[in-house]
Amino acid sequence: MNSQARIYLHHEIQESRAEVYTVEIATGVQLPDEQFDRAVMLYVERRPPRVNSRRRAA
Numbered sequence: 001m002n003s004q005a006r007i008y009l010h011h012e013i014q015e016s017r018a019e020v021y022t023v024e025i026a027t028g029v030q031l032p033d034e035q036f037d038r039a040v041m042l043y044v045e046r047r048p049p050r051v052n053s054r055r056r057a058a
Contacts, residue, residue: 009044016043 001009020039024030031039 012044012047013040016040016047019043 017040020031020036020043024036
């Protein structure tokens with residue numbers, strides 16, 4: 001995995017953590033840490049692949 005791919009993965013994980021946390025707040029249900037981590041990774045796996053729009057536009 002090259003450095004750019006690692007950056008994208010890190011960004012996706014951070015976005016996914018925010019999404020899962022938002023759902024926790026909205027539902028009022030706090031997940032145990034292990035389930036929270038599983039939900040984050042599941043969210044990452046189900047996301048469509050990232051596309052660098054600046055490269056496509058060029």
